[in-house]
Amino acid sequence: MRNEKKKSFYQEFEVFSKRTATSPFQHQFCLLAPNEEVAMVMAQENFMRREPVADIWVVNRKHIRTLHPEEKRMLARIDNKDYRTTKGYGYLRKKWRQYEQKMLDEKEILSWGGDKK
Structure with missing residues (x-):
């Protein structure tokens, strides 16, 4: 009986704080208080x-x-939108290297012509 009375007397509170006026709030800890x-x-x-x-924010x-x-089921992605995440652009580094190599090859070919003076 006494434990049940303690449970109803104390409430759980979540404590959030921010270090500076421009920083976001962060959860710190929870505590029991009347x-x-x-x-x-x-x-x-x-x-x-x-x-x-x-x-500081103290929230019951x-x-x-x-x-x-x-409601959590609604958060699942219905369609593939990998292009919106940064991992969807991983192939660009390889394409850029191929492009740079192609440019270097063209420069090299043009340099073979030499100056005819």
């Missing part, structure tokens, strides 16, 4: 004293929405 105010104080005490921080985990398995 409410938002205590969670913020705990986050400041445990995190801000260790490194410089420009801002129950307010974070995740994708359901049905």
